[in-house]
Structures are given as C-alpha cells and as structure tokens.
Amino acid sequence: MGQxxxxxxxxxxxxxxxxxxxxxxxxxxxxxxLVAVSKLHPPQLIREAHGLGQRxxxxxxxxxxxxxxxxxxxxxxxxxxxxxxxxxxxxxxVAKAATVFHALDRLDVAQALSQRREGAPLRCLLQVxxxxxxxxxxxxxxxxxxxxxxxxxxxxxTVVGLTTLPxxxxxxxxxxxxxxxxxxxxxxxxxxxxxxxxxxxxxxxxEEGATLVRVGTALFGARPT
Ligand SMILES: *Cc1c(COP(=O)(O)O)cnc(C)c1O
Numbered sequence: 771m772g773q774x775x776x777x778x779x780x781x782x783x784x785x786x787x788x789x790x791x792x793x794x795x796x797x798x799x800x801x802x803x804l805v806a807v808s809k810l811h812p813p814q815l816i817r818e819a820h821g822l823g824q825r826x827x828x829x830x831x832x833x834x835x836x837x838x839x840x841x842x843x844x845x846x847x848x849x850x851x852x853x854x855x856x857x858x859x860x861x862x863x864v865a866k867a868a869t870v871f872h873a874l875d876r877l878d879v880a881q882a883l884s885q886r887r888e889g890a891p892l893r894c895l896l897q898v899x900x901x902x903x904x905x906x907x908x909x910x911x912x913x914x915x916x917x918x919x920x921x922x923x924x925x926x927x928t929v930v931g932l933t934t935l936p937x938x939x940x941x942x943x944x945x946x947x948x949x950x951x952x953x954x955x956x957x958x959x960x961x962x963x964x965x966x967x968x969x970x971x972x973x974x975x976x977e978e979g980a981t982l983v984r985v986g987t988a989l990f991g992a993r994p995t
Contacts, residue, residue, distance in 0.1 A: 777815070780989050781822050784972075788983065791976035802976055805851050807968075807986030809834065810993040813841040819989070820845050828872075828984050830854030832863040839867035853933075853965075853984055855897075855907045858882040865892060872933045872965045872982070873897045875909045880921045887926035894921065895933040895965050895982075898955065900948045903937060911955050918959060931963025931981065932956045942971040949978035 775783070784804065792799045807828040808816050816827055816838065828851045829835040835852055842848060852868040855875065861882035864871055874880055874894045883892055896917055899908030909917055914932070921929050932955060936948035949966050956964055965982040967975025972983040986993065 777818055777990070778822055780991070781819065781824065784985055784988050787973055788976065791973040795977045795979075797976070797979075801981060803982050805853070805965075805982055805984045806989050807853065807984050808838070808990065809854075809986065810995075811990050813838050815990060816842055817845065820848065825849055826851060828853040828986070832856045832860035835867050836863035851982075851984075862886040868892060870930075870982075871895070872984070873907065874921065874929075875899075875907055875917070877917065877920050880917075880924055880927060884924040884926045891926050891928040893928050893930045893963075895931045895963055896921075896929060897933045897935075898952060900934045900951045900955075901937050906935060908934065911951070914955060915959060918961075929961065931961045931965065932959075933965035935968075936966075936971070939970075942974045945971040946974050946978060949975050949980070953979045 789799050805826050805828040806824050809830040825847045826849045830853055850868045851870045852864045853872040855873045856864050858878050861879055865883050865886035870893045872895045875897045896914055897908040899906050918929055932952055934952045936945040963981050964979050966980045967983040969985055969988040972985050975983055
C-alpha cells in the first residue's frame with residue numbers, strides 16, 4: 771500500500787477521488803456525503819479528523835457509538851451515522867446518538883428506535899442484501915416495500931433510502947451490478963438516499979449514484995484488532 775501517509779494526506783487523497791468520481795458521473799460534489807468510518811479507532815483520531823474539517827463519522831457498534839458520542843460531545847457539528855446492525859436492546863444508544871441509521875432490516879429494531887427517539891426523526895436507510903448472501907444482514911429486495919410501509923407507520927423515524935454491502939471482491943467493478951440493482955430498487959420505491967461503497971469500491975459507487983459512501987481504511991488506515 772506504499773508509504774504511510776498522514777491523516778491530512780489520506781483525507782485529501784480520498785476527497786480528490788470522491789470529487790473526480792463525481793465529475794466523471796456528472797454529479798455535483800455536494801451530492802455525495804463522505805461518511806468517515808471510525809469504528810475501533812480511538813476518539814483522539816476522530817478529534818484529529820474533525821480538526822481537518824470532517825464532520826460525519828460512521829460507527830458500527832451501538833455501545834462504541836454511545837461511548838464516542840459522550841467522549842466527543844464537545845466537538846461542534848459532529849454528525850454520527852450508525853452503520854452496523856443493532857439489537858433491539860441496544861437501539862436506545864443509536865436513537866440517542868445517531869442522526870442517520872444505515873442498517874435497518876428488522877421491524878423490532880425499528881419499533882425500539884421509534885420508542886426511544888426524541889427530537890428530530892431518525893433518518894433511516896433500509897439495508898438490502900442484494901446478492902442474497904447467507905452470511906450478510908439485510909432484507910431481500912422483495913421484502914423492501916413491506917418493511918418500508920411498516921416503518922413509515924411508526925413515529926420518530928423517516929426512511930430516506932437504501933444501503934447495501936456487495937460481496938467482497940478485489941475488483942471494484944465487481945460491485946457495480948449490485949450498486950445498480952440497489953439504485954433501481956430505490957427508484958422504484960421513491961427513495962433518494964443510497965449508502966453504498968467502502969474503501970474498495972466507493973468510486974464505482976459514486977458513479978452508480980451513491981449519496982453516502984462509508985470509507986474507513988482509506989482514511990484511517992487498518993483498524994486496530
Ligand atoms: C467497516 C465498515 C465500512 C468501512 O470499510 P472500509 O473497507 O474500511 O472502508 C463500511 N461499511 C460498513 C457497514 C462497515 O462495517
């Protein structure tokens with residue numbers, strides 16, 4: 771992966787690639803939000819990224835989100851996105867700390883989030899398992915409309931779009947058909963937000979219409995284990 775780069779250089783490099791992908795796709799840069807996935811990294815690193823101007827951070831684990839939300843409450847303008855599946859009993863942490871939840875795939879979780887949410891509605895994306903992988907979270911494409919209607923009946927939540935994680939692959943172009951399928955599904959449901967693309971394939975995702983890209987490793991390096 772070449773020389774280790776500073777956080778500033780890593781953010782600049784990703785930003786340049788995001789901007790270039792937007793330009794290739796004929797989309798304004800403002801159409802895409804970079805979600806900096808900070809899971810398993812220490813709060814201090816998020817503080818440094820905030821100092822570089824980054825405001826939107828993604829966390830996978832509800833308790834870790836709770837702890838970082840508390841530890842970094844002094845930082846102005848921080849926006850937390852919960853991007854991993856959550857158990858109903860931990861939904862309260864997401865309801866309290868997050869502005870956007872990318873991984874809604876169960877009605878019981880939606881109900882728990884709805885009960886615990888105060889203030890502005892929690893913006894939610896339904897996670898869709900486009901490839902039908904047995905090991906992955908997410909509803910089937912066919913199940914999206916039913917869950918959408920069920921969640922729409924609940925207070926304090928707003929469904930804004932869809933999320934997918936395509937099968938892992940070395941070649942970013944291998945993700946393209948899954949991103950296209952998600953975009954088509956969202957269009958059919960009248961949903962605008964598309965959370966798709968990680969370090970390996972965020973440029974392809976932007977070309978296919980992603981409005982939220984979830985990038986961790988390219989910004990922060992390998993996660994501590
Ligand atoms: C960890 C994670 C990411 C970030 O992956 P990178 O390959 O480090 O960019 C994105 N989305 C989800 C759901 C994740 O769990």
